[in-house]
């Protein structure tokens with residue numbers, strides 16, 4: 001996962017049958033033509049929801065009339081980011097977040113118990129760490145730029161829309177489905193490139209981190 005320039009790939013590979021959030025479409029990959037079957041070329045077809053694996057949420061996901069992924073400013077997706085470790089907390093509320101010294105303009109990625117526990121689970125991992133609506137409102141009040149978490153939703157069933165709405169209404173770019181297993185908390189350069197799906201409420205995203213070494 002670490003290449004020669006020090007980039008760490010925190011993207012979850014998209015493959016047929018991979019885990020998805022409840023009530024999201026299954027991920028299917030098939031070959032409509034293949035060299036092995038005597039075709040001219042190998043051509044695959046994919047079927048998936050836009051909230052598959054590592055992805056970004058756009059305001060349109062929970063805000064009526066909200067903008068799509070193609071309108072997310074690039075500066076929310078690239079630049080200095082802080083990976084903060086909260087390994088022992090399942091419900092991340094304002095009290096937990098207050099201990100992390102989060103400031104205006106920050107790009108914050110939370111490494112929780114989900115990395116690697118949730119990703120190692122064969123099915124959907126119900127006990128995933130998530131942010132409460134009150135915690136999300138705290139982040140909105142801090143005016144952070146970007147918020148990322150290491151499983152398929154930032155919120156939990158029953159309060160999922162409140163958590164999302166607090167972040168998205170504050171124009172915080174939400175990254176979900178990061179696999180932060182290989183990443184130690186610290187300062188990183190973030191590169192997150194969502195597929196440019198016109199007007200969509202989310203998009204699968206390649207996310208890379210590179211440690212910033214102070215010298």
Ligand SMILES: [Zn+2]
Pocket residue numbers: 051055056057152153176202
């Ligand atoms: Zn999402």
